Amino acid sequence: xxxxxxxxxxxxxxxxxxxxxxxxxxxxxxxxxxxxxxxxxxxxxxxxxxxxxxxxxxxxxxxxxxxxxxxxxxxxxxxxxxxxxxxxxxxxxxxxxxxxxxxxxxxxxxxxxxxxxxxxxxxxxxxxxxxxxxxxxxxxxxxxxxxxxxxxxxxxxxxxxxxxxxxxxxxxxxxxxxxxxxxxxxxxxxxxxxxxxxxxxxxxxxxxxxxxxxxxxxxxxxxxxxxxxxxxxxxxxxxxxxxxxxxxxxxxxxxxxxxxxxxxxxxx
Amino acid sequence: xxxxxxxxxxxxxxxxxxxxxxxxxxxxxxxxxxxxxxxxxxxxxxxxxxxxxxxxxxxxxxxxxxxxxxxxxxxxxxxxxxxxxxxxxxxxxxxxxxxxxxxxxxxxxxxxxxxxxxxxxxxxxxxxxxxxxxxxxxxxxxxxxxxxxxxxxxxxxxxxxxxxxxxxxxxxxxxxxxxxxxxxxxxxxxxxxxxxxxxxxxxxxxxxxxxxxxxxxxxxxxxxxxxxxxxxxxxxxxxxxxxxxxxxxxxxxxxxxxxxxxxxxxxxxxxxxxxxxxxxxxxxxxxxxxxxxxxxxxxxxxxxxxxxxxxxxxxxxxxxxxxxxxxxxxxxxxxxxxxxxxxxxxxxxxxxx
Numbered sequence: 001x002x003x004x005x006x007x008x009x010x011x012x013x014x015x016x017x018x019x020x021x022x023x024x025x026x027x028x029x030x031x032x033x034x035x036x037x038x039x040x041x042x043x044x045x046x047x048x049x050x051x052x053x054x055x056x057x058x059x060x061x062x063x064x065x066x067x068x069x070x071x072x073x074x075x076x077x078x079x080x081x082x083x084x085x086x087x088x089x090x091x092x093x094x095x096x097x098x099x100x101x102x103x104x105x106x107x108x109x110x111x112x113x114x115x116x117x118x119x120x121x122x123x124x125x126x127x128x129x130x131x132x133x134x135x136x137x138x139x140x141x142x143x144x145x146x147x148x149x150x151x152x153x154x155x156x157x158x159x160x161x162x163x164x165x166x167x168x169x170x171x172x173x174x175x176x177x178x179x180x181x182x183x184x185x186x187x188x189x190x191x192x193x194x195x196x197x198x199x200x201x202x203x204x205x206x207x208x209x210x211x212x213x214x215x216x217x218x219x220x221x222x223x224x225x226x227x228x229x230x231x232x233x234x235x236x237x238x239x240x241x242x243x244x245x246x247x248x249x250x251x252x253x254x255x256x257x258x259x260x261x262x263x264x265x266x267x268x
Numbered sequence: 269x270x271x272x273x274x275x276x277x278x279x280x281x282x283x284x285x286x287x288x289x290x291x292x293x294x295x296x297x298x299x300x301x302x303x304x305x306x307x308x309x310x311x312x313x314x315x316x317x318x319x320x321x322x323x324x325x326x327x328x329x330x331x332x333x334x335x336x337x338x339x340x341x342x343x344x345x346x347x348x349x350x351x352x353x354x355x356x357x358x359x360x361x362x363x364x365x366x367x368x369x370x371x372x373x374x375x376x377x378x379x380x381x382x383x384x385x386x387x388x389x390x391x392x393x394x395x396x397x398x399x400x401x402x403x404x405x406x407x408x409x410x411x412x413x414x415x416x417x418x419x420x421x422x423x424x425x426x427x428x429x430x431x432x433x434x435x436x437x438x439x440x441x442x443x444x445x446x447x448x449x450x451x452x453x454x455x456x457x458x459x460x461x462x463x464x465x466x467x468x469x470x471x472x473x474x475x476x477x478x479x480x481x482x483x484x485x486x487x488x489x490x491x492x493x494x495x496x497x498x499x500x501x502x503x504x505x506x507x508x509x510x511x512x513x514x515x516x517x518x519x520x521x522x523x524x525x526x527x528x529x530x531x532x533x534x535x536x537x538x539x540x541x542x543x544x545x546x547x548x549x550x551x552x553x554x555x556x557x558x559x560x561x562x563x564x565x566x567x568x569x570x571x572x573x574x575x576x577x578x579x580x581x582x583x584x585x586x587x588x589x590x591x592x593x594x595x596x597x598x599x600x601x602x603x604x605x606x607x608x609x610x611x612x613x614x615x616x617x618x619x620x621x
Contacts, residue, residue: 164354167316170341171348172368172419182367186358 029247036244037237044241052219053227054245060135060223061203064142065150068199072150073192077184079151080158091155098148105145106212113140113213137214138221142203149202153195157188197257201250269422269454275322275334277308284308284479287322292422295449295456297470297487299463301498305479306459307351310425313457314348315341326423342371347421351428353412355400361387361411362396368419386414390448406437413448424449424456430465442468463502467491475499482620493616495537506540506584509618517615523581526557526610535618542575542587544612548605549596556607564602567593578606 037044044050078084079091097105113120113131123129131137165187169179185192207225214221216230224246231239269292277284284305290296298306311317313324315331315338324332326346331339355364365383366376374382387393390410395403403411409429416424429445430438446469449456460466466473467487475483475496482496494500500507510519515530517538525538546552552559562580569575573587576598586606588598598604 162354164350164352165356167341168348168350168354168356168415169367169371171314171316171344171346172371172415173342174367174371175342178371183356189358 032240032243032247036240040237041241041244044238045245047238049218049227049231050238050242050245053222053224053242054249056135056138056219056222057204057224057246058249060138060142061200061206064139064146064203065196065200067139067143068147068150068203069192069196072147072195072199073154073185076151076154077158077180079155094148094151096148097145098152102145102206102208103212106141106209109137109141109144109209109213113137132213133215133217133221135214135220138210138223141209141213142206145206145209146199146202150195150199153191153198154188157191157195158184161187193257197253201253204246204250269327270325271313271423271455271457272323272325273309273313275312275319275324275332277305277312277317278320279308282479284312284476286476286481288474288481288484290455290457292455293453294471295458295469296472296474297466298457298459298474298476299461299466299490299499299502300476301461304476306461306476307427309476310348310427310457310459313344313423314346314425315339315344316348345419345422347416347419347424349409349412349416349424349426349429352432353400353408355408355411355415357400359400360396361392361398361400361403364400364411365415365418368415372419382418383414386418387411389417390414390444404437405433406441409433409441410444413445417448417452422454424452424454426456426458428459428461430460430462445469463490492539492614493537494539495618495620500539504542504585506542506582508538508540508582510536510538512536512615515610517613519582521582523560525582525608525613527613527615528611529615532615532617536615537618538613538615540582540584540608540613542585544608545584545586546607547576547578547586547588547592547596547598548607549602551605552607554607555609557610558613559605559607561603561605564598564600564604566600567598578604580606 075094079087079094084090100108110117110132112118113123115121115124115130115132120131123131131140161184165183166179169183174182205225206223207229210221210223211226216222216226218227222230224242228239228242228246231242271290273289274287282305286309298309300306308317312319312332313326318338319332319334321334323330323334326344330337331344356367359367362380362383365386366379369379369382370376384393384396387396390413392407392410392414395407395411400408400411409432413429430441433441442465449469458465458469470487473483473485473487473490474481475490475498477496477498483490483494483499490499491503494503494505494507497507508517508519508525510517511534512518512527512532515527517525517527517536519525527538546556560580562578562583565577565579565583567574567576569590570587572589574590574593576586576588578584578586584606596604
């Protein structure tokens with residue numbers, strides 16, 4: 001990474017609002033830590049409610065991310081190479097879940113995969129599969145909301161990839177599968193990790209679509225954000241403790257990936 | 269292992285139209301200015317670019333007939349050295365070279381053995397474990413060549429293999445490349461915009477301008493009888509157009525020159541070499557049949573000489589020593605006389621018009 005030596009002090013009209021933005025982002029985190037019930041913290045975060053919700057959150061968000069990667073990477077490739085007719089329309093459709101209020105996403109999922117939904121009625125009648133109010137429903141809701149992050153990140157990476165690497169591989173006799181998994185995919189590796197982390201973080205924090213489509217049943221569909229929300233109504237200390245736990249998980253992942261893959265970090 | 273191209277490739281308003289055959293055991297340089305369509309030609313042969321009209325065949329087998337048949341690149345046995353080499357950045361040098369054999373079905377250890385062999389042949393086996401980003405430009409060029417040769421291609425296509433190198437490395441790599449090309453049994457095509465590469469590496473030069481082949485011949489023919497201003501400029505000579513009859517050449521842009529060949533008639537081209545033109549301050553006397561006045565337009569040092577561009581009828585470039593510049597007191601705007609012997613003018617029929 002090239003670091004330019006600044007020759008002049010940063011202008012005040014950028015420094016002042018910039019510092020306001022920084023304070024705005026950091027003060028709530030400090031507030032959370034300042035109000036934390038440190039005395040009972042240990043027992044709060046090890047309560048069955050907390051551990052069950054954390055376990056569920058980690059499992060569903062990781063499964064949702066894996067699903068998003070398996071089908072989202074190919075979609076990103078198709079978009080980048082404009083292999084489908086109407087690429088611009090498709091790209092707009094992919095972004096819709098990003099813009100949609102999560103509760104509305106939940107409603108659309110119900111309309112599609114609910115027991116009387118467009119697809120859901122057949123799943124239920126012929127296969128006996130019910131998605132709403134199940135753990136699978138949580139994964140579905142998280143994937144729906146989070147996958148666009150992965151697709152958009154990967155599409156940019158595929159698009160900016162120097163095509164000559166793939167051309168070189170083709171002239172050397174590689175099959176299209178070999179070109180993809182030995183050349184294309186490794187070259188977009190950093191973007192794949194970055195997109196997956198964004199996707200996973202969004203899935204982990206998913207609330208609106210989950211509670212609408214999957215409900216709030218402890219042990220089945222009650223993920224961390226739902227548990228925090230419920231705790232806030234009855235036990236404020238528990239809500240703060242759970243929030244700190246979630247924050248710690250996120251920061252842990254950030255630190256773990258720092259300097260390796262995240263965009264903006266130093267790359268060799 | 270002949271490559272036959274009779275094809276057109278269109279891209280927007282640009283069309284490349286080539287009708288040429290490339291024999292095995294020969295090295296053909298594709299020379300031309302940027303955007304002339306040189307790379308498009310080798311991409312069409314490699315199968316990285318489908319043609320719009322005509323056919324491309326390799327070893328007598330049609331690989332692209334622009335309609336129903338298109339053999340994909342992986343089945344064409346073309347080794348390509350890309351501009352800037354396009355070495356896979358995430359694989360080390362050995363795996364880069366082993367990629368081709370591995371892709372063509374060799375076992376891992378076998379592919380690596382082939383890779384080591386090809387690296388050793390180019391004297392760079394010690395770089396096997398290095399990443400492409402850590403080797404020099406000249407080394408990267410050899411790795412790219414080793415990678416292309418490791419699949420034992422019938423056709424070797426090199427796209428500006430020297431463009432990324434600095435002047436010193438170029439000389440060294442050119443010698444190396446000359447040796448490698450001499451060893452290569454198949455048909456080799458080398459895209460370049462450097463006439464020196466074409467002169468030293470190729471048996472034949474195909475000059476492409478604006479998507480058309482404007483000259484096709486040996487390097488010597490190119491140097492002695494350029495047919496376009498682009499080629500003449502590359503060779504450092506002045507190209508004049510005119511009509512000849514009975515030993516007199518009437519130039520299109522004004523002026524008249526005596527030439528030695530009295531049989532030559534009709535539309536002709538004439539080459540004036542800077543070294544055969546003499547510059548005087550006074551109207552010259554002597555055996556030179558041609559003498560005409562002019563004004564110095566510019567002076568440009570070139571190696572141990574100075575190139576003097578003189579406006580006149582015709583306008584030409586003369587090469588003089590820096591001592592002569594001082595002796596004659598030449599500067600921009602100086603009125604001079606030029607002379608050239610009729611036997612020094614190489615005139616030949618104009619093949620283009």
